[in-house]
Amino acid sequence: MSSAVSFRNVSRRFGSVRAVDGVTLDIKEGEFFAMLGPSGSGKTTCLRLIAGFEQPNEGHIEIFGETAEGVPPYKRNVNTVFQDYALFPHMTVGENVAYGLRIKGVAKAEREAKARDALAMVKLAKYEDRRPSQLSGGQRQRVALARALVNGPKVLLLDEPLGALDLKLREQMQEELKALQKKLGITFVFVTHDQGEALSMADRVAIFNDGKIIQVGVPTDVYERPQSRFVADFVGSSNVLSPAFASDHGGAAMWTSLRPEKVGVFAPGTAAPAQSAHAEGEIKMISYQGSVTRFSVETENARIAAEVPAVGASFEVGNKVRLIWPRAAMITMEDA
């Protein structure tokens, strides 16, 4: 599969701030690609570079093999769903959706029909005569989606589109977006700071920090095999073990990530199975989180978090326990 979007050493500076710093990236055609990172990490600027709202100071961007730098947004076959939707308040929902077609000079009857189809696709049939101000946040989000998709873009850019929705609606929209992307086969580039959202929706995830891409990979890769402390910490939570601790417990003498859910909490003296490591410690904190219970255990030279299914966890703070985890769960990382 060819690249839908490719970045080669792209930098974008604002004054002395390097918002995007030497990013090289390939987004495949038809893929659901998430850009994940804390705020100010450069992910949104990358999206704006693809849309054409920003131009790179250095480097080269191609969209479907065509050079993108210097091309204004209105000449790019790329559409954006904005964070706060940016629906035009002086137009009806139908006029908003038909806007791109109207600009292209599509005849009124045809563009109205297409707008109706697009609205039906996002389950907002019969809403075309309303004003955006009469819709709920979730509905506006769908209108923004329809307005972008009706133009048949080759790449759809989504800038934290679910950020303003409440949890229930967000989960529902995640499923719908994923299904829509499968159905249409369009390349989706999705910016988010919510790691759960990125992992559940994307085919591949790029993790940004300080204007650079720290790691790119499929969600399981990024989660199971973080290559740096930043990724281990930012994507889910993780125990970062020092090289000394790791080598004492059957790992390599390197910084090592150990996911809390891989660590079991047992009574002292419980036999550890083969291919596993163990450490003794004292429970310092227990926090009940519904489906799981989280323990914070002080061992000789590290504090380790363990997450166990809530059933059967009958320990109290101050109990001495033995932590047991498979050696394979210890993922070595570059020191960073």
Place this chain on the structure above:
Amino acid sequence: MSQVTTTEREDGVLDRISDFLLAYPKLLTLLLLLPPLLWIGVVYIGSLFALLLQSFYSLDDYSGLIVHEFTLATYAQLLETSNLQIIFRTVAMSALVTLACAVIGFPIAYYAARYARGWTKALFYLAVMMPLWSSYLVKVYAWKLILAKEGIITWMAKGLHLNWLLDGILALPTIGGPSLSFSYIGTFLVFVYIWIPYMILPVQAALERVPSNYIEAAADLGAEPRQTFWTVIFPLALPGIIAGSIFTFSLTLGDYIVPTIVGNSRLMIGQAVYTLQGTAGNVPLAAAFTVVPMAIMAVYLWVAKRMGAFDVL
């Protein structure tokens, strides 16, 4: 000691009033609203109503006394050719002044709203507001000097060997005259100068409220800058233009000082009202004339509303 203080407070007159008002919040609201209600109800609406009433009286031509009987005769007088000409002249002037203010003011407002930052923005506000700080009469008289035959414009035209152009403009029928300060052109220029801040400020405020991501969204959907302007920016700025035009249009409709000082001797509505209620003593006709701008503004606002100018507000 403290006990004494407490008792004193409880017995204080103000304290008892405050307790009483707290118990009757509606009375408090009424007390607070009474002065403004009296002002707007009696002083403002009341005098307006008295004015309206006057316009239904008539003047006895022989005795020069006002006949206090209900009649539409005074309004019929408005339809006489000379009076219709005054109305037409004033409305045409107001419309042209409004149009010119919009055309000249919009780019200035646009620059201020979208490009000016920091000190350029401060400079903009200063430049637009400063003329409002000086006396209206001083400004109009200053313009009379600028536009006079011996004024700076004639002098500059001579220096640039452009007197033929100035003479050509002054030779134009109707709008020309012996000099700029005795022509409709002069009146028009001064009106535009005097009222343009009232156009720029609301337009600028409307443009400030257009978020930049609407413009990005339009570009994203394929609109070139020109298309973005006409389909997104202009419609969203329209309420500001309408608001500004209400100012420029109604201020010109009612003004009598500018055309008295700069212009030919043909009357505008304001001057007609001034003359009729003063020397002529024809208060009913003056009142009827005053109703004209109000009626025109009512129609204007109704049309603007029908056109959807206030939908975005």
